[in-house]
Amino acid sequence: MLKGLLVAMAIVTASPTLAQKLDEQERLNQFDKAIGALNELEALTNKMTNAKKVQCITAIASQNVCSCLSSNLPVAIDFVQYVAVVTRTKEELAYDKQSTEDKKLIDNVRAARDKCVCTKSEPRR
Numbered sequence: 001m002l003k004g005l006l007v008a009m010a011i012v013t014a015s016p017t018l019a020q021k022l023d024e025q026e027r028l029n030q031f032d033k034a035i036g037a038l039n040e041l042e043a044l045t046n047k048m049t050n051a052k053k054v055q056c057i058t059a060i061a062s063q064n065v066c067s068c069l070s071s072n073l074p075v076a077i078d079f080v081q082y083v084a085v086v087t088r089t090k091e092e093l094a095y096d097k098q099s100t101e102d103k104k105l106i107d108n109v110r111a112a113r114d115k116c117v118c119t120k121s122e123p124r125r
Contacts (some may be wrong), residue, residue, distance in 0.1 A: 045075055055079035068116035074108050085109040 049070045056066035056079045073082055085093065085106055093106060 048075055052079050065116050069112055072112035072115055074105055077109055082109055086113045
């Protein structure tokens with residue numbers, strides 16, 4: 001009897017409590033939700049990138065340039081916005097009056113253009 005009681009006490013003290021199990025389950029649930037949110041974000045990003053590529057191919061019919069642009073442009077910038085940025089000077093864009101975030105977007109759009117479109121012999125704006 002004493003031996004059985006000692007074994008039972010050892011099992012009870014060695015196993016996690018119900019509260020610990022519930023806490024672990026809650027953390028796993030939160031982790032699953034976070035993974036789901038990341039998957040949704042990735043799907044949205046892919047959809048936006050593909051739409052950008054289709055717009056580009058429709059306009060200029062260059063698979064290589066459009067693949068490069070769709071991969072290198074900021075996600076929030078579509079092809080129409082890209083054209084608007086790269087066909088205007090910084091003065092026309094009122095660059096100096098833009099927020100830091102918008103300046104960074106403009107700079108990143110132009111950097112993507114330089115990477116994907118310009119060759120070494122072409123002048124850069």
